[in-house]
Every structure is written in C-alpha cells, then in structure tokens.
Amino acid sequence: MKAIQVGLLGIGTVGSGVFKVLQRNQEEIKRRAGRGIEITMVADLDTARAEAITGGKAKVVKDGREVIANPDIDIVIELIGGYGIAREMVMSAIAAGKHVVTANKALLAVHGTEIFEAAHKKGVMVAFEAAVAGGIPIIKALREGLTANSIQWIAGIINGTTNFILSEMRDKGLDFDVALKDAQRLGYAEADPTFDIEGVDAAHKATIMSAIAFGIPVQFDKAYVEGITKLAAQDIKYAEQLGYRIKLLGITKRTPTGIELRVHPSLVPAKRLIANVEGAMNAVVVQGDAVGTTLYYGKGAGSEPTASAVIADLVDITRLHTADAAHRVPHLAFQPDQMSSEKVLPMSDVVTSYYLRMRVADEAGVLAKVTGILAAAGISIDAMLQREAGEGEKQTDLILLTHSVREGTMNEAIAQMQGLPTVLAPITRIRKEELA
Amino acid sequence: MKAIQVGLLGIGTVGSGVFKVLQRNQEEIKRRAGRGIEITMVADLDTARAEAITGGKAKVVKDGREVIANPDIDIVIELIGGYGIAREMVMSAIAAGKHVVTANKALLAVHGTEIFEAAHKKGVMVAFEAAVAGGIPIIKALREGLTANSIQWIAGIINGTTNFILSEMRDKGLDFDVALKDAQRLGYAEADPTFDIEGVDAAHKATIMSAIAFGIPVQFDKAYVEGITKLAAQDIKYAEQLGYRIKLLGITKRTPTGIELRVHPSLVPAKRLIANVEGAMNAVVVQGDAVGTTLYYGKGAGSEPTASAVIADLVDITRLHTADAAHRVPHLAFQPDQMSSEKVLPMSDVVTSYYLRMRVADEAGVLAKVTGILAAAGISIDAMLQREAGEGEKQTDLILLTHSVREGTMNEAIAQMQGLPTVLAPITRIRKEELA
Structure with a gap:
C-alpha cells in the first residue's frame, strides 16, 4: 500500500524532531501502522534550513498554502504556532479535506470550538496529543483510556519551564529572578518567557483537558491564570517546613455548582508523587470515580518528546484509514504479518x-x-x-x-x-x- | 441507535464492578461512546448472587455458552480467569463472531498467540486493557500513545500484593512472613498467594507488555520468574542505607542480542519516582527513544479500577462500530451533540x-x-x-x-x-x- 503522504508546516524544533524520528523509526512505525508514513512536503520561511534538515527527501516550499493545495497530501501537520497564520492554515487544510495534526495549544484553547466544528462537518480529524504535556499520551488517556469514569478532577504540572524554575528555587534557595536567568541560560526558558512564567501556557493546556474531561467547550477566557513571578524563596522554605512543595498546577475540577478551571502556584503535600516531579518534567494526576487516582509522567516539551506525540497522531489516523475497522489497532501493537522473531534471552x-x-x-x-x-x-x-x-x-x-x-x-x-x-x-x- | 448488547461471563469482584460502573455512569459513557452500552446477559455459577447484583436488569444464566449463543450479544466480557473454561469460552465467542473483552492475563500470556490469530481471522477484537496494571491505561499507551518510538525498556510494579508487602516490610521492618499475614488479613493477598508472591502474576503481565513493546509473540515460558518470598528485612534496610528501595519489577528490555523478559526483586534508586510507589499501587516506566522516560501510575487491581479498564475497552469497540471512521474518537471526547453547558466558575x-x-x-x-x-x-x-x-x-x-x-x-x-x-x-x- 502507498505510504500516507504528510505535509509539514513549520520545521523548527518540533518539526525537525518529527522528521528525524519518522526517518529513524520508519520501519518500526510502518510495522505498527500497517502502512508507511512519509513527509513529502515541508513549508517553512527558512527554506535553506528546511532543505538542510530534509536533505532532499521532501519538497520544500515557502508557503503552506502550496502544501494544502497538493491533492496527494493526506495529513497536514501544523507546527507554526500562534493564532494568526496557524489558524488560517488549519482552517484551510480542513476545508481541503485534509486531516490535521497540531501541537498548537494556544490555538485550540482559544479557537478550538470553531476548528473542531469545521473538522466534524468535513469528516476529518484534528489530532492534538502534542498540545498537552508533550510526549505523555494524556489526551489519549483522557479521551479513550478513562472513558468509564466520571472524572472528578485533574491537576497537572504542565509547564516544564516553570517547574524547572521552581525546582531550582527549592534546591538552591534561589529567588525567582535568579532562577529564571539560570533557566534561560540553560535553554529551559525562552528569551521572552512571559507565556510560561505567567501561567498562560499551562492555562491553555488546562483548558483543553477541562473540555475533554467534562464535555464542555474550550473556554480559555474563563480560566483563572496566575504565574510564579511573585513567588519568594522564603515561601518555598516555609512550605517545606510544613511538609509541602510549591508547584505551578493547572487544575480543573467538577463541583456541584460548576467547573473549576485555574492555574496558580499551589502547595502540594511533599509525600504525593506529583510533588516529587522535578526539573522540566511534566505530570498529570487524573481522579476518576471508578479508577481512583492515576498519574502520567514524562517530558512535556522538547524536539523528540513532542515529535513522539505528533507521530502517534499520524499513526492513529493512518491506522483508521488503512486497517479494517475490526483491527484498527493490532492486538499486539504490530501488524500480525510484521511480528519479529527476535529471541527472548535466557x-x-x-x-x-x-x-x-x-x-x-x-x-x-x-x-x-x-x-x-x-x-x-x-x-x-x-x-x-x-x-x-x-x-x-x-x-x-x-x-x-x-x-x-x-x-x-x-x-x-x-x-x-x-x-x-x-x-x-x-x-x-x-x-x-x-x-x- | 440501539444500545450495544454485552454478555458478562463471571460476575465476581471485577464483574460486579463493571456492572455497577456501567449503571452509575451510563449517561456519561453514552455521551462519550455515541451509543448506549448495556449488559443484558450474565453467566455465573452462583446465579443467586448474580441476580442480587443485577437486580433484574440482565438475564442471568448458569452456562456461558448460552450467552455466546445469543445472536443479540455484540461483545462478550470474560472474567472467569484461568486457562480452562475461560479459554474455551473466549475461543467460542470469537468463533461466534463476538468481540471479546478480557482481564485474563494468565490466559493471554500463555495462549495469546492462538487467541489473537483466531480473532484476526474472524475479524473481531480481543481487548485486554484490564489484563495489565488494572485501571492504568498502559496497554493503550504502549499500543497507541508511543507508536513513534523504538521502545528501549519497560520496568513496572505490576503486582499490588507484593508491592504492599514490600512497603510493609520497609515501613515496619517486618519479615516477609509477617507482612504476608498482614496483607492477607487486610485483603491485599489471597488465601493462596502463590501466584502473586512467586512473581507469576507479574510475569504474565510483563510477557504481554513485552510482546506489545517489541512485536514478538507472547512467550510466558521464556520469562525468568523470581518472587519475593526469600527477601529478608535486613536486605531492605541495607538497600536503604545505600540509597535504594527494593521493588518487585517486571522488566523487558531490547538488547543487541535479544529481548530480556524477567521478574525479580530489584534495587531501585530511592530518588526515582517509581521507587516511591507505595502500598498496593502499580506503576510502569516506559523508555522510548524519542519520548524518553514516561511513567504511568494508578491502582492495579480492585473492583472498580479494573472495571474502568474493561469499560474503556467496551467504549473503544463501540466507538469503532458506530461512529464514522473519521470520528472514531470525538475531538473533545464527548460526541459533538452531547456537549455540556455546565458553567466554568469565577x-x-x-x-x-x-x-x-x-x-x-x-x-x-x-x-x-x-x-x-x-x-x-x-x-x-x-x-x-x-x-x-x-x-x-x-x-x-x-x-x-x-x-x-x-x-x-x-x-x-x-x-x-x-x-x-x-x-x-x-x-x-x-x-x-x-x-x-
């Protein structure tokens, strides 16, 4: 069967990770998906960089519209970011009948309703595992793994930059400003870190999880958002003495009067597993009425961890469009005719x-x-x-x-x-x- | 649309949990699945108990073959356990063209190849999220969430009984025999705890994860299995002094010469998140080449946590057979016409x-x-x-x-x-x- 043709919009940190991982693991991914998955077209303003990364293996263009207009492209990956051109591209791709994979939490938290409606009408998928908690398959866990449950609440460390800063503040007794500079120097915080440190990025992600958990529309404008910029080293110390750690949590909770949706620094008992999530790592705790407490932990950002989620979405779409319905996912993850005879060691x-x-x-x-x-x-x-x-x-x-x-x-x-x-x-x- | 008709074989601890959760959350589950899911028939030798649990809402019979023979039944849940009658029932259900959901790790670890082959030929699904780590959606994470990765290794605390005993031994300085008696008294260990304490149960689960991670057939007979019965309290103490905890781990690893598949007590650095998983909880660490380290934590056993996984499988099957292919899973988990208008609180x-x-x-x-x-x-x-x-x-x-x-x-x-x-x-x- 012909490989699924993928068009990539934006080949920066995550985009290049997607390209590399798809190349490196192409055989294994094909054995799982039942069909090859190939990025055949890339759009990026920096065409020289795009050429260098793709090494002639994909057609490079400047304008994403060319990718969308190409009838051979089955899936469009949007990694441009922001609300402007990204939104336009996603809507055009849907209109053109392409499936879309995106890591753009800001776009979905704000314009998700419009985007999902258009996709539903057109009969295409908009997949976004990479939008929340990077490589951790938390969207899949919430949408599919925990469907038996009435979700009670979700609380997550869903911004690696701020968790890194908080870990540094606690470990080294640093004040916020100093820890931020360290994080910037080490590449854990951007030159303009506003979205991270003010809690906006975490609130985008919490908004998406809230919608999925409780079946409400995405409504970022209703989220309470407070960052970590006012945290003092002494509060971290006092909290410690009382048996707590301070973490920036994205929280959404079902209550008898409505849904809570909030991001702010929170004291968490030090003995909880999530209180011990350090550095740039992410973790999400989900409380369901049947399953009880579950926790999902991993890298929430970075080139290949985020690529892992983007490619999982590509495989999901591919499996749905190739396998017969009864075997969307092969019993043992790999297609039955693609099992390995590798031996188990004594x-x-x-x-x-x-x-x-x-x-x-x-x-x-x-x-x-x-x-x-x-x-x-x-x-x-x-x-x-x-x-x-x-x-x-x-x-x-x-x-x-x-x-x-x-x-x-x-x-x-x-x-x-x-x-x-x-x-x-x-x-x-x-x-x-x-x-x- | 008519509800999916489910037949339940065995209504013990897990089966009654499945029945209860399906009843309690039926509206929410229907909003997610796009179609009602109803247990309309139950087979159990103890028909009086089955009648008491189902309260007239399902037809109760003694013989599972009656359930399988019923042409109205779409999905059969096997919760009998063991290799004997359970195997016969699963194979008959497949032969009758029913989808099967099972929590039977022993059966799959030993007879999985035969079962999956038959299901593939017949075009039905055999779903088994509940077979490994109870309510934690680890099968879904491995089969779908991490498909981009070349999995490097998996290490899991996948038996709650032994983790409870080890936690007790460490906390209270108890010897194995005493801690086992405590666990039995508190209901964390069975009267005959052999399968748990000798590592057999964990090895069944590790075998299944190994197959999914590396695309090899299930081969329980190749697993190295060592339990916790010979562990002395003093080793736990010495390990602690050296900065380690002792956990019973199920491990499977890809090496240049073959696949490792083994269950045994293991020293784990105390600072690792998994070393801090206490009591009857389960956790699985998965190392992928793209995503890095991810961890999945939750209850690995019990009535409703296991039911959570069984029902997630029911929803998976239902979604695949009702929704149009492009919207197998609704974008926001709930069907678009089933969104809630519940307000977000200020x-x-x-x-x-x-x-x-x-x-x-x-x-x-x-x-x-x-x-x-x-x-x-x-x-x-x-x-x-x-x-x-x-x-x-x-x-x-x-x-x-x-x-x-x-x-x-x-x-x-x-x-x-x-x-x-x-x-x-x-x-x-x-x-x-x-x-x-």
Missing part, C-alpha cells in the same frame, strides 16, 4: 548490576579474597557496606553493589565466593536496576 | 485551602486579631508556623495553613487582615491542594 545472558550480601568471618583477608574473585571475573564494584561486628561477634555482613555484568558470569563468581571458607552462609543476590 | 467561587504568610509586628495580641478575623469569616486554621523574631527584631513572619473555604470569603478576610496596623506588608497568599 536469564544467564541478561546483563544487569547486583546487590550481594554475604555473612563473612570478621577477620583479615576476607575482603581481599572476595574482591579478588570479582576482579578476576571482570566484575567491578560500585559501592560497599560492611556492618561493624558487635563486641565479641566473629561474623559480620559484607554488602557489595556491582556494576553491570552478564548474569552467567555473576553466577560463576557467586559459586566461587560461596566456596570460600570465610563465607559462612548462602550469599544473597538481588539484582539492581538504575532505570536511568 | 475564581471567587472556587473552594480551596490556603497558605498565608504575613509580616507582623512582634507584639502581644497580633495572633488574636488575625485569628479573630478568620474565625468570624468561618475560616478554620489547619496549621501555624511563627518564625522566632531575631534579637532586637520587631517584626516576624506568621504563616497559616487554612482548611477549605470559598475564595471570595478568603479575599474579604485577607482585605480585613491587611487593614490591621500590626500587619506590616502585603499578605502573601498561595493556594493549597491536598490532591487526595
């Missing part, structure tokens, strides 16, 4: 790191023998802990953390150490995963 | 709790005046912190945490307190969200 071939605890005689030379066996096997030690033997005690616990090694190698080393006369009990071995 | 009508910091004169009577104003407004105080004034200092900080109150009421109280001559600077007010 445990002895797994490579991981280890915690070892051994009961040893409290005498000279024990450690040398143990570490000698490990060194001979090429196993290096990451950390060590020796419990001090109590008075009169002749045994003690020796605990080692190792670096990564093949399990088979570790098995042999353990057998050898177990054979030492100074190792007095069966060695305890627990695997260690850094998950980094 | 900020003054929002009810929340507060952190207040005020710069006050360090003299007698200040606190009485402040608390007097709050009491008169009906605002009760949750906690208080007063910074000790330094030597010679005549001012100090007074910090109050309040219970919930209407924002409008709080605004008035703040204005009054601000008017006190002993309040020396603008009062800082930050909202507080317990998120519980």
Whole structure:
C-alpha cells in the first residue's frame, strides 16, 4: 500500500524532531501502522534550513498554502504556532479535506470550538496529543483510556519551564529572578518567557483537558491564570517546613455548582508523587470515580518528546484509514504479518548490576579474597557496606553493589565466593536496576 | 441507535464492578461512546448472587455458552480467569463472531498467540486493557500513545500484593512472613498467594507488555520468574542505607542480542519516582527513544479500577462500530451533540485551602486579631508556623495553613487582615491542594 503522504508546516524544533524520528523509526512505525508514513512536503520561511534538515527527501516550499493545495497530501501537520497564520492554515487544510495534526495549544484553547466544528462537518480529524504535556499520551488517556469514569478532577504540572524554575528555587534557595536567568541560560526558558512564567501556557493546556474531561467547550477566557513571578524563596522554605512543595498546577475540577478551571502556584503535600516531579518534567494526576487516582509522567516539551506525540497522531489516523475497522489497532501493537522473531534471552545472558550480601568471618583477608574473585571475573564494584561486628561477634555482613555484568558470569563468581571458607552462609543476590 | 448488547461471563469482584460502573455512569459513557452500552446477559455459577447484583436488569444464566449463543450479544466480557473454561469460552465467542473483552492475563500470556490469530481471522477484537496494571491505561499507551518510538525498556510494579508487602516490610521492618499475614488479613493477598508472591502474576503481565513493546509473540515460558518470598528485612534496610528501595519489577528490555523478559526483586534508586510507589499501587516506566522516560501510575487491581479498564475497552469497540471512521474518537471526547453547558466558575467561587504568610509586628495580641478575623469569616486554621523574631527584631513572619473555604470569603478576610496596623506588608497568599 502507498505510504500516507504528510505535509509539514513549520520545521523548527518540533518539526525537525518529527522528521528525524519518522526517518529513524520508519520501519518500526510502518510495522505498527500497517502502512508507511512519509513527509513529502515541508513549508517553512527558512527554506535553506528546511532543505538542510530534509536533505532532499521532501519538497520544500515557502508557503503552506502550496502544501494544502497538493491533492496527494493526506495529513497536514501544523507546527507554526500562534493564532494568526496557524489558524488560517488549519482552517484551510480542513476545508481541503485534509486531516490535521497540531501541537498548537494556544490555538485550540482559544479557537478550538470553531476548528473542531469545521473538522466534524468535513469528516476529518484534528489530532492534538502534542498540545498537552508533550510526549505523555494524556489526551489519549483522557479521551479513550478513562472513558468509564466520571472524572472528578485533574491537576497537572504542565509547564516544564516553570517547574524547572521552581525546582531550582527549592534546591538552591534561589529567588525567582535568579532562577529564571539560570533557566534561560540553560535553554529551559525562552528569551521572552512571559507565556510560561505567567501561567498562560499551562492555562491553555488546562483548558483543553477541562473540555475533554467534562464535555464542555474550550473556554480559555474563563480560566483563572496566575504565574510564579511573585513567588519568594522564603515561601518555598516555609512550605517545606510544613511538609509541602510549591508547584505551578493547572487544575480543573467538577463541583456541584460548576467547573473549576485555574492555574496558580499551589502547595502540594511533599509525600504525593506529583510533588516529587522535578526539573522540566511534566505530570498529570487524573481522579476518576471508578479508577481512583492515576498519574502520567514524562517530558512535556522538547524536539523528540513532542515529535513522539505528533507521530502517534499520524499513526492513529493512518491506522483508521488503512486497517479494517475490526483491527484498527493490532492486538499486539504490530501488524500480525510484521511480528519479529527476535529471541527472548535466557536469564544467564541478561546483563544487569547486583546487590550481594554475604555473612563473612570478621577477620583479615576476607575482603581481599572476595574482591579478588570479582576482579578476576571482570566484575567491578560500585559501592560497599560492611556492618561493624558487635563486641565479641566473629561474623559480620559484607554488602557489595556491582556494576553491570552478564548474569552467567555473576553466577560463576557467586559459586566461587560461596566456596570460600570465610563465607559462612548462602550469599544473597538481588539484582539492581538504575532505570536511568 | 440501539444500545450495544454485552454478555458478562463471571460476575465476581471485577464483574460486579463493571456492572455497577456501567449503571452509575451510563449517561456519561453514552455521551462519550455515541451509543448506549448495556449488559443484558450474565453467566455465573452462583446465579443467586448474580441476580442480587443485577437486580433484574440482565438475564442471568448458569452456562456461558448460552450467552455466546445469543445472536443479540455484540461483545462478550470474560472474567472467569484461568486457562480452562475461560479459554474455551473466549475461543467460542470469537468463533461466534463476538468481540471479546478480557482481564485474563494468565490466559493471554500463555495462549495469546492462538487467541489473537483466531480473532484476526474472524475479524473481531480481543481487548485486554484490564489484563495489565488494572485501571492504568498502559496497554493503550504502549499500543497507541508511543507508536513513534523504538521502545528501549519497560520496568513496572505490576503486582499490588507484593508491592504492599514490600512497603510493609520497609515501613515496619517486618519479615516477609509477617507482612504476608498482614496483607492477607487486610485483603491485599489471597488465601493462596502463590501466584502473586512467586512473581507469576507479574510475569504474565510483563510477557504481554513485552510482546506489545517489541512485536514478538507472547512467550510466558521464556520469562525468568523470581518472587519475593526469600527477601529478608535486613536486605531492605541495607538497600536503604545505600540509597535504594527494593521493588518487585517486571522488566523487558531490547538488547543487541535479544529481548530480556524477567521478574525479580530489584534495587531501585530511592530518588526515582517509581521507587516511591507505595502500598498496593502499580506503576510502569516506559523508555522510548524519542519520548524518553514516561511513567504511568494508578491502582492495579480492585473492583472498580479494573472495571474502568474493561469499560474503556467496551467504549473503544463501540466507538469503532458506530461512529464514522473519521470520528472514531470525538475531538473533545464527548460526541459533538452531547456537549455540556455546565458553567466554568469565577475564581471567587472556587473552594480551596490556603497558605498565608504575613509580616507582623512582634507584639502581644497580633495572633488574636488575625485569628479573630478568620474565625468570624468561618475560616478554620489547619496549621501555624511563627518564625522566632531575631534579637532586637520587631517584626516576624506568621504563616497559616487554612482548611477549605470559598475564595471570595478568603479575599474579604485577607482585605480585613491587611487593614490591621500590626500587619506590616502585603499578605502573601498561595493556594493549597491536598490532591487526595
């Protein structure tokens, strides 16, 4: 089957990420989607940059209207941003019968009603997973994963810039102005950071989640928006003493009298998982009446994380337009004729790191023998802990953390150490995963 | 449009949850799905119990084959469990052209290949969101939300019983046997807990995730499975001293030589979010090459959390068979003609709790005046912190945490307190969200 033809409007940070990831993972994506997905046309004012990124693999033009006018294009990705030309392009693409994928939260939070109506009438999809929380599939979770629930509330860290600044303020006791400058220097905040630090970006996203959760139209004008610019380092400190962290939360909640929709700094109990989301990461907590509390965490911005969401939307659209209805999503994610025969490794071939605890005689030379066996096997030690033997005690616990090694190698080393006369009990071995 | 007719096989803990949630949220679910979803037939050996739960709203029979033979039934939910009769019923339902929704991880991990093949040939869906991590939409995230990615690894706390036991062991310094008895007494572990504590249940789930992530067939027989029965309290303590927590992880990883698939206790750095998942909660970390690290957290078991996943599958199937292809999922989750006009509240009508910091004169009577104003407004105080004034200092900080109150009421109280001559600077007010 012919590949789905995609036109890309705007090849900046996110756009280039979409192009790169589609290239890099094209085989795997095709095995999932049941059909190739190709960006065949790119519109960007900076055509030289666009040519450099696409390397001749897509036709580059200056004017997005050329992309929309091309009858071969099935899907248009809008990554221009803002309300002006982006809105015009999205509406034209819909009018031309193209499906649209966009990351433009501002556009949807303000003009969503008009856009979705037009799309519905025309019978095309406007997909926007990338508009909220970057690579985290939170739109999918809300629209599809939690459909059984009456959603009670959503609270999210949905702006990475402000979460980075707040983390810096807390970690280093910095005032807002200083932390902002750090964030700008490190690329976590833009030269004009207003939309982020004043809470506007978070409010766009909260507005979209509110509509999806409660079945109300997008109404950004009704959102209460307060940023983090007035936060003082001392408040973060006092909050800490009281057992809380301060986070900029986007909140929407169903109450008996109406829907709450608000963005402002919030004290959150330090023991909550979301209070421990640090740096530029995002997380959204959703409370449903059946499911209880769920949380979704990941990178909320950046080139490839956002591209991940844009491409997921492309695959969604592709699957709907290629597979037979009953198999929109293949049972095991990949098309049945595209399964891999890659083998599952036996445990002895797994490579991981280890915690070892051994009961040893409290005498000279024990450690040398143990570490000698490990060194001979090429196993290096990451950390060590020796419990001090109590008075009169002749045994003690020796605990080692190792670096990564093949399990088979570790098995042999353990057998050898177990054979030492100074190792007095069966060695305890627990695997260690850094998950980094 | 006529409601989708669903037949339920097995109305135990999860089945009764499915029935209850479908009843309770039927209007909202219909607004999302575009069509009613009704359980019209239930098969259970305990027909008296089934009658009591369904209250005459569904036909109750003893034999699941009657449900499958009913031509009016569109979808069959299998909640029998195990490999025997459940397998027979699932295969018969597929053969009869019914879509199947199941929470049966054991069945899919062992017989998934046969089942999915039969479903594919017959053109029906076998949906199984509830089979892994209960109410967390992790199957959807992997199959649809992260399709852009080459998945690198998945590591999950996917068995609530063992995570509860490990949390108890750590919190209270208990040995495994004692913590297990506690878990059994509290209903977190079954009378025969073998499948949970030996890691078999987690391995079933890891096997399913492995297949979806890497496009390989389900192959439970290749999984390495080690439970938590041999864990000693002292290892949890030593791990803690080294900066780690011990969790039972289901891990699957792509390596240059093959796929790792293993379940065993693992040391995890205490600073990782997943290390802080306590009690019977589940969490899954997915590492993709584009999106980076994402995490999904929620209840992994229980009547309504699992029902949440089962019903999400029902809605998925319903949407695919009713809406036009282009609008399988409505843009804003609810059908366009089913949007609510519920109003968004002005900020003054929002009810929340507060952190207040005020710069006050360090003299007698200040606190009485402040608390007097709050009491008169009906605002009760949750906690208080007063910074000790330094030597010679005549001012100090007074910090109050309040219970919930209407924002409008709080605004008035703040204005009054601000008017006190002993309040020396603008009062800082930050909202507080317990998120519980």
